[in-house]
Amino acid sequence: MENRGITFGYGFLSQESSFDVQFSLIEFDGSHSYFRAYLVGLLNTILVSVIGIIFATIIGVVVGIARLSNNYLINKTAAVYVEFFRNIPLLLQIFFWYFAALRALPLPQDTEPMFGFFFLTIKGFFVPAFIWNNLDIFIYSIIAAIISIIFIRIYARKKQENEGIQTPVLSISIGLLIILPLLSFLFGGVDASVEVPVLKQLSQSGFTYEGGIKLPPELISLALALSLYTATFIAECVRAGVQGVSKGQKEAAASIGLTPNQVLKLVVMPQALRIIIPPTTNQYLNLTKNSSLAAAIAYPDLVLVFAGTALMQTGRAIEIVSITMLTYLSLSISISIFMNWYNKKIAIKEK
Amino acid sequence: MNKLNFLQPDKNNLNTYLYTGVILVALSIFLVFLNSFFEKDLISFLPGTLSFFLPLILGFIGLHLIRIEYSGLKFLDSVNKNINTNNFNAFLSLLIVFAVIKSLPPILSWFILDANIAGDSKDVCTGTGACWTYIKIWFNRFMYGMYPNAEQWRINLSFIALAFLGTIGFFATEKFKKYLTLYYVVVYPVIAFFFIFFFISGGPIFFDFSYGIIAAVISIIIGFFIPSKFKMYYFIIVPITLYILLKYVFFYEELIELGKLEALEWVETGAWGGLSLTFIVSFFCLIFCFPIGLFLSLGRRSDFPIIKYFSIGMIEFWRGVPLITVLFMSSVMFPMFLPEDMFIDKLVRVIIAISLFEAAYVAEVIRGGLQALPRGQYDAAKSLGMGYWKMHILVILPQALKLVIPGIANTFLALVKDTPLIFVVGLLEIVGMLNLAKTNPEWLGFAMEGYVFASVLFFIICYAMSKYSYNLEQKYKTER
The missing domain is CATH 1.10.3720.10 (MetI-like)
Structure with missing residues (x-):
């Protein structure tokens, strides 16, 4: 070398x-x-x-x-x-x-x-883009939803093992995933607008x-x-x-x-x-x-x-x-x- | 007459339901058929969405009507059982049938009806279909790469000879059957190597080859008269001595003259290419990667920590990196570690790199087989007084390899499919040649034909391999 x-x-x-x-x-x-x-x-x-x-x-x-x-x-x-x-x-x-x-x-x-x-x-492939305001709050809300789903699952499993009662985890999770981001739109100041691709002449x-x-x-x-x-x-x-x-x-x-x-x-x-x-x-x-x-x-x-x-x-x-x-x-x-x-x-x- | 209930077809009015249903299904297929083959729309008077979905609806109702369990008609029962078990299945079946009918005309017209194959220039390709003329003109390049046209018989001859030698196993008599493994594992690769090295590449090395052949022939002839006790030593010592004597003492001048007469033109490996290169690379990698993988898998289960961790390291390293970076390494990094005047041919480097890479995968597959064997097999072999090698060769490996035939076949298939990657180091096998031909200014715009052609070739090769491995698996399957 x-x-x-x-x-x-x-x-x-x-x-x-x-x-x-x-x-x-x-x-x-x-x-x-x-x-x-x-x-x-x-x-x-x-x-x-x-x-x-x-x-x-x-x-x-x-x-x-x-x-x-x-x-x-x-x-x-x-x-x-x-x-x-x-x-x-x-x-x-x-x-x-x-x-x-x-x-x-x-x-x-x-x-x-x-x-x-x-x-x-x-x-x-040109696709529309979302333009976000306060994107971070939106992402936090999704993360919060996921974490709470994990906790609910653990809780539900424990409950089933101890008492034999099943909890409808799936519907609760879906609900959480929809509601929390929605709340962020309503109260967190999150805002999204769609930007559609427009044809432009270069030459x-x-x-x-x-x-x-x-x-x-x-x-x-x-x-x-x-x-x-x-x-x-x-x-x-x-x-x-x-x-x-x-x-x-x-x-x-x-x-x-x-x-x-x-x-x-x-x-x-x-x-x-x-x-x-x-x-x-x-x-x-x-x-x-x-x-x-x-x-x-x-x-x-x-x-x-x-x-x-x-x-x-x-x-x-x-x-x-x-x-x-x-x-x-x-x-x-x-x-x-x-x-x-x-x-x-x-x-x-x-x- | 029984009451007809169209929501619940039953056996009592079998014929009514059957005829209505078959007519509806036939009508729907006929509509789609007309639409796709003759571009006629009989139901265009209906509003847009309805005319689009009408065949589907008709066929769906028809299939519903003929869904009669235990009808007593064999054909109807088998149709119901296979494509028409419930509404959802019927719907999917219809979709598939319609999709096939819809896609047939464009495929047919592209492949055959509107395609051109006559002539020998781009101008004949006027139709909207494929231009097979392109494949025809470039066929030699796709098969042999840049190999000189006049010398291509050498590749053909070598491949035919090797294919013939490869089938010897089918003709072997009982007496020679036990030597077959030895033949396929040692002798055949060596012969293949000589063929490819001396025949396809040709050149001055061929002179040495002539000495070697003479030495081998003479020693084999004398070998018949040697008592079998000494045969092993004899075949190690005598050919080499003879070779040295021939080359440096006896017929020095004369043989060079002889060699010159038969010398083949030297074709450097950079000129090899096309499908033949795919075969050469996959062939050698197959041969080399199997024993290396075997030893790695044994090493991974070894009791010696050094061997064990070396094997684990090797396996995990090669499995962890993409082949393309391995080839990069072999082309840019590896030469730096060599002494200045030493040069290893590109093709050889590629073959080593791919062999090591695939060997790691083979090793893991074989390890799976070794682990699947019950401990009792090892214990039984040991209790018979067998040593490590004897135990593995006679007891363990035959059983383990039998178990992993599908896995090994998959690895080999992956190897064949990985060969196009050698474009990284500038060797152009068939896919590389396609890319080269595609950029030829006289033949622009025929990429599709080339890729379809190569896809069909690869599909045939790989499909045949997988079917063959399936046969092997069935042949060696033992009830456990």
Whole structure:
């Protein structure tokens, strides 16, 4: 290393980065430091992972249940979906959405609005934005609602164990989640207005939308490909989990007089979740790691911004690659530690 | 005549219900069919929303009418049981049928009816459908990358030969069956390596290869006359001595002349690409990652703390990072740790990186199998006086590996699907070639065709692999 004239050190992190990033959640331009560039990349990675995880879970659970359906058509449709998306490389899917499918979208000036406010164009997806006054009070009210729900759940469980009386936790929780934010609107001075994207002419033939939030096509195609791909694995996890609960359990539950809903809620789901959750978390982890493929379509995630642009500029290959790897590593190790703890907690306690 | 109750179809008026229902369903399907294939709307006189939903409503009522349990008609019963158990199911079934009918015409027209395949330039693609001409023209590039056209027979020949050698297991007689594992684990990879290294890449190294072949052939021929007691030593010592003698003492000049005649043109790995590179990379990674993963999984269960924690560290590290950063590391960071004059080929680095990466996953899968075996198996093997290796090779691993065939197959599938990532280091396998072809100024705007083509190829490969693993699983399934 020495004879190649390479020095080692992390001092470059505080230097001025002098490059710009297309899309970032926090303010960033050339005058910010490389460390801030790292944060921008990390936040973008987290953003696309969270979006991907939410959609993958929704699609995966729906498809997994469809896969268990006794309706031949639904079952086969789900099977075709799973086999198809699972057997095509993720990178190919990302390229497909980005270079082929989203490129077929209309130009901003030709776009028909969806539901009046949403504009899906070749330059990205423009959605209305909320402009908040006193956003922090609103967020506090939601947090307060969640915390009180947790306490109510604990209280309800205790009550059921001691006195055998069930509390309608679900309706109380939903009520709390609606009422507390509503109160913040009425008394906390929270105010929200909607800003709709408006078409604006930049030049003779160049149009764009102004106002609202712009989701770049990179983000859309990446999130789409990640969630469609990971959903197939989650669907299989869900299917395996529900099938893993033996028939005798359901029959036994039915025979002691539980209603079908209760059977599902009290007998099948707890056991199925025990099988479903560990592999599903693994899939979430895979999704997060796979989001690094963003570099291929220039979505500014951690790998592209930090291990790409910053590395090119500083030439600090060892430091940057090791920081990037450490970030992913600590992410996955912390999740796997959590999973081990969780596994131990829910494992069947055998004598 | 019995009273008809349309809310509750029953068996008494089976025919009435059946005919009304079938006619309604057929009508609804016919409406959608006309609409989607011939763009004719028979019910356009109705108000907008109603004409849109009418087929759905008609079909729904129809399916409701034919939902008669134990009707005695076999076909009707199976329809009811499979797609029409209740209202919700009927609704979903209808939706799926309509969606298929609706989406068929555009798909058909894009893929076949309006597509072009004739001709050899972009100008022939005038239709609204796919331009398969693009695939046709670029086919060689997609398959072989930048490999020179005149030399592509070498790739074909090697792959055909390797495929043939790979099927030897099916033809082996009983006598040779026991050597098959050895063949597939050791001999076959070595042969494959020689093929790819000397045949596909070619070049001056081929000279050395000719010495090696001669040494091997001579030593095998003499080997038949050696008593089996000494055979092992013989096959280790003699070929190497022969090789050295041949190269440096006997036929130095003559063989170089011989080699020159047969020398193949050197094709550097940067020029390899396309689907053949996908195969090469996945093949070698498959071969290497399995034994490494096996040893890591054994190491993780070892009693020696050093081996144990080393294995855990290796596994958790590779599993924790994305493959793309591993490839980054292999391309930008790794060369810095090498001595100045040392150079490792890009392809080799990639293969090492992917193998180590996938080995960690294989290790975890195999560990699952090892943990699933009851302790009694270990104890029984030990009580027979078996040592560590004997116990694992003869008792534990055959059972454990059998259990984890699906898991290993999944890892291998993931490996094949990960190969496109090698674009990071500048190697262009099929997806990389597609991206290159897409930016060619003469062929702009055909990204869709390329990706569909590659998707179909990958789907066939991966689907075949998963079906094969399923067969293996069934074949080796033992009742426990």
